[in-house]
Amino acid sequence: MEQKVKEIIQHYHGDKSYLVPILQDVQKEFNYLPKDALCAVSTQLSVPISRVYEVVTFYKAFSLKPKGRYQLSLCMGTACHVRGAELIAGNIESILGIKEGETTEDLEFSFETVGCLGACALGPVLVVNGEYHGHMNIAKSTKILKKLGKKGATDDDQD
Amino acid sequence: MTTKIKSFDELKSIQERLKAGRDPKKPCITICVGTGCLAYGTQKLVDNFRAELAKRNLTEKIGFRTTGCHGFCERGPMVVIAPDKIFYQRVGLEDAAEIIDKTLLKGEIIERLLYVDPATGQKVTREDDVPFYKKQTRLVFGLNSKVDPESLDDYLAIGGYTALGKALTGMKPEAIIQEVIKANLRGRGGGGFPAGWKWDSTRKAQGDPKYVICNADEGDPGAYMDRSLLEGNPHLVLEGMIIGAFAIGSSQGYIYARNEYPLAIKNITLAIEQARQAGLLGENILGTGFNFDVKINRGGGAFVCGESSALFASLEGRAGEPRAKYIHATDKGLYDKPTNLNNVETWANVPFIIDRGADWYASIGTAGSKGTKIFSLVGKINNTGLVEVPMGTKLREIVFDIGGGIPGGKKFKAIQTGGPSGGCIPEQYLDMGVDFDELTKIGSMMGSGGMIVMDEDNCMVDVARYFTNFLVSESCGKCVPCREGVRRMRDILADITEGKGQEGDVELLEKMAAAIIDGSLCALGNSAPNPVLSTIRYFRDEYEAHIKHKRCPAGVCKALILYSIDPEKCTGCTLCSKVCPTGAAAGERKKAHAIDKALCTKCGACRESCKFDAIIVR
Ligand SMILES: Cc1cc2nc3c(=O)[nH]c(=O)nc-3n(C[C@H](O)[C@H](O)[C@H](O)COP(=O)(O)O)c2cc1C
Ligand code: SF4
Numbered sequence: 001m002e003q004k005v006k007e008i009i010q011h012y013h014g015d016k017s018y019l020v021p022i023l024q025d026v027q028k029e030f031n032y033l034p035k036d037a038l039c040a041v042s043t044q045l046s047v048p049i050s051r052v053y054e055v056v057t058f059y060k061a062f063s064l065k066p067k068g069r070y071q072l073s074l075c076m077g078t079a080c081h082v083r084g085a086e087l088i089a090g091n092i093e094s095i096l097g098i099k100e101g102e103t104t105e106d107l108e109f110s111f112e113t114v115g116c117l118g119a120c121a122l123g124p125v126l127v128v129n130g131e132y133h134g135h136m137n138i139a140k141s142t143k144i145l146k147k148l149g150k151k152g153a154t155d156d157d158q159d
Numbered sequence: 160m161t162t163k164i165k166s167f168d169e170l171k172s173i174q175e176r177l178k179a180g181r182d183p184k185k186p187c188i189t190i191c192v193g194t195g196c197l198a199y200g201t202q203k204l205v206d207n208f209r210a211e212l213a214k215r216n217l218t219e220k221i222g223f224r225t226t227g228c229h230g231f232c233e234r235g236p237m238v239v240i241a242p243d244k245i246f247y248q249r250v251g252l253e254d255a256a257e258i259i260d261k262t263l264l265k266g267e268i269i270e271r272l273l274y275v276d277p278a279t280g281q282k283v284t285r286e287d288d289v290p291f292y293k294k295q296t297r298l299v300f301g302l303n304s305k306v307d308p309e310s311l312d313d314y315l316a317i318g319g320y321t322a323l324g325k326a327l328t329g330m331k332p333e334a335i336i337q338e339v340i341k342a343n344l345r346g347r348g349g350g351g352f353p354a355g356w357k358w359d360s361t362r363k364a365q366g367d368p369k370y371v372i373c374n375a376d377e378g379d380p381g382a383y384m385d386r387s388l389l390e391g392n393p394h395l396v397l398e399g400m401i402i403g404a405f406a407i408g409s410s411q412g413y414i415y416a417r418n419e420y421p422l423a424i425k426n427i428t429l430a431i432e433q434a435r436q437a438g439l440l441g442e443n444i445l446g447t448g449f450n451f452d453v454k455i456n457r458g459g460g461a462f463v464c465g466e467s468s469a470l471f472a473s474l475e476g477r478a479g480e481p482r483a484k485y486i487h488a489t490d491k492g493l494y495d496k497p498t499n500l501n502n503v504e505t506w507a508n509v510p511f512i513i514d515r516g517a518d519w520y521a522s523i524g525t526a527g528s529k530g531t532k533i534f535s536l537v538g539k540i541n542n543t544g545l546v547e548v549p550m551g552t553k554l555r556e557i558v559f560d561i562g563g564g565i566p567g568g569k570k571f572k573a574i575q576t577g578g579p580s581g582g583c584i585p586e587q588y589l590d591m592g593v594d595f596d597e598l599t600k601i602g603s604m605m606g607s608g609g610m611i612v613m614d615e616d617n618c619m620v621d622v623a624r625y626f627t628n629f630l631v632s633e634s635c636g637k638c639v640p641c642r643e644g645v646r647r648m649r650d651i652l653a654d655i656t657e658g659k660g661q662e663g664d665v666e667l668l669e670k671m672a673a674a675i676i677d678g679s680l681c682a683l684g685n686s687a688p689n690p691v692l693s694t695i696r697y698f699r700d701e702y703e704a705h706i707k708h709k710r711c712p713a714g715v716c717k718a719l720i721l722y723s724i725d726p727e728k729c730t731g732c733t734l735c736s737k738v739c740p741t742g743a744a745a746g747e748r749k750k751a752h753a754i755d756k757a758l759c760t761k762c763g764a765c766r767e768s769c770k771f772d773a774i775i776v777r
Pocket of ligand 1: 348377462463467505506
């Protein structure tokens with residue numbers, strides 16, 4: 001892990017002002033920010049761990065907990081909101097049995113709501129592991145979860 | 160371009176050579192690969208086109224260009240075929256072969272792919288005749304469809320970097336600033352502060368080095384014009400920045416971009432690299448002795464980081480908390496050095512002003528707001544997309560002529576501008592011309608140019624709660640009125656939407672708003688109450704319906720509505736009973752169904768599934 005962190009930091013020439021992008025890259029590598037990685041960043045960049053922690057907890061993009069195999073992000077931009085994204089969020093939460101921002105215990109699914117993704121013509125938009133699914137609705141979200149192997153998603157075949 | 164361009168004259172001759180090498184009559188396929196269109200799966204279509212062209216040995220004869228966003232995101236994937244600018248929309252990913260064989264080789268039009276003007280029912284063949292485009296003035300944004308964002312040659316071929324050459328070789332920094340002041344270019348990122356004056360202060364400030372920054376944080380949910388500019392025409396933004404840096408006397412620039420915009424970051428990174436190699440960036444630009452370079456920094460997904468002092472903190476690798484501005488950023492900004500921050504779209508306007516002159520620029524727009532503005536027209540609107548119009552264009556024209564009105568024959572209720580700091584504008588102001596000052600007058604603001612259209616099915620109290628909730632999660636927490644006050648406003652609004660509103664709540668909200676506006680440090684807090692105040696101002700009756708009558712007239716607020724089935728409309732198709740997760744919607748086949756209110760969780764699945772509009776929500 002330390003080696004990987006070192007490589008990332010080297011890419012930014014050890015410049016402290018790149019702390020945020022460095023952490024982004026570390027998170028990309030490990031899918032979240034493990035404690036050991038944060039300590040490694042702190043030591044190698046000579047930034048106090050308290051500062052690293054402050055930055056990590058300030059920015060939304062960072063997660064201190066592991067994320068699920070399937071990462072679902074539902075756009076909650078204004079355009080998606082006025083087109084009913086909240087009802088879709090409710091549906092996903094009730095099927096997965098978790099709240100927005102959480103991960104299922106089996107580490108299969110993470111669900112988060114995000115600010116505007118700038119794909120408003122497709123709104124509401126659900127992103128599953130980076131893949132966009134546009135014109136989302138309740139039935140379609142159920143279907144996607146079912147396809148990803150979530151039991152308990154109600155049976156229906158309409159689009 | 161691998162060798163450095165050593166002078167303005169050399170640049171001009173390269174432009175000429177590139178222009179001459181391009182036959183405007185040569186057939187060329189253009190496809191939009193902006194983030195919006197890519198989300199439709201357009202990359203596959205691009206691959207198909209390339210493969211089909213190669214298969215037919217046509218790669219020489221027929222040009223092929225991928226470009227950034229054209230704005231008409233609603234109709235993607237989009238293909239435009241030069242020289243006649245034939246416009247195909249909602250192109251299927253497998254349509255590539257047919258388009259090549261019929262349209263390019265035989266000159267036949269494929270009717271199925273044409274846009275149908277809903278107003279007249281007529282099919283439109285040419286891009287310029289599509290009403291969505293026809294009524295716009297696509298000055299800044301229009302260039303997107305002319306260049307491949309990955310190609311510096313494309314940008315040079317349309318005269319790119321001419322303004323830079325002109326500025327660097329023929330103008331004194333002070334004269335450039337005077338030109339920008341005369342053009343009255345106002346900041347497109349929110350406040351509308353005159354860019355020229357800001358440049359002037361930064362130039363005159365004591366301190367070294369001086370920084371020039373491009374704000375591409377674009378945190379406003381529902382706005383994506385900055386991304387589309389950076390993604391679709393990165394050299395235009397860069398050119399503006401270099402001119403600004405020269406005028407201000409800066410040698411180091413930054414672009415602060417949202418991490419959620421990977422394609423924009425990729426394209427601007429490439430553009431910077433290209434510009435460096437071509438001697439348009441870096442040392443001794445165009446052989447004039449002027450040095451300037453640009454670094455990119457990615458944000459961490461915090462709305463407040465769009466605020467200037469928070470942005471500086473974030474650039475320095477710290478948490479993005481705003482600080483008090485006793486001293487202007489133009490004197491002490493990034494690393495306490497004189498700093499000039501402008502928005503992406505502001506920078507993109509600069510080359511036009513220098514190239515065509517302040518008088519020409521100032522001839523567009525209204526008395527106080529010059530030039531054009533790009534709006535992202537989204538929400539309950541037929542033609543979702545990016546729209547560029549002269550300042551002062553009437554809202555009605557934007558919503559109905561360009562936007563094509565509201566889908567499903569629903570009634571217009573309001574348009575929200577200015578993002579979370581803005582307000583909701585009711586129907587009575589549809590004939591108002593949109594510019595910085597008019598919007599402020601009616602309790603909203605320009606913001607970054609988001610325009611979210613709402614119809615009769617949207618609840619204005621819910622919208623106020625939505626924005627307030629957004630701001631609660633985005634407040635940095637530094638000052639109490641914003642951190643605690645906005646949260647309490649949100650709680651009161653939530654109570655109202657949950658049927659727990661009390662007499663006097665509206666007055667309390669208004670009182671709190673005044674205190675929050677007065678007592679917050681940065682503009683996030685100062686403007687946080689705007690969505691609440693503007694909805695109270697124009698839609699007070701909706702608040703009262705929620706509080707006094709425990710009713711949500713638009714049928715949105717779950718605690719105040721009931722689902723039922725209209726037996727007249729229900730055909731007994733059984734669809735609702737299939738989608739209902741709790742078994743509340745039930746009935747016999749071919750007989751009117753009913754909803755058991757005790758079981759109904761108001762999840763909305765039945766309403767969404769019903770093809771006969773038989774689900775009543777009240
Ligand atoms: C909370 C908050 C968020 C902001 N977000 C942005 C943003 O995303 N993009 C932007 O250009 N300006 C944003 N601004 C405005 C900037 O502080 C600043 O005024 C602007 O970037 C200056 O550039 P301009 O004069 O060219 O508009 C924001 C302001 C506040 C208070
Ligand atoms: S007004 Fe809000 S966002 Fe701005 S500094 Fe204060 S707490 Fe932070």
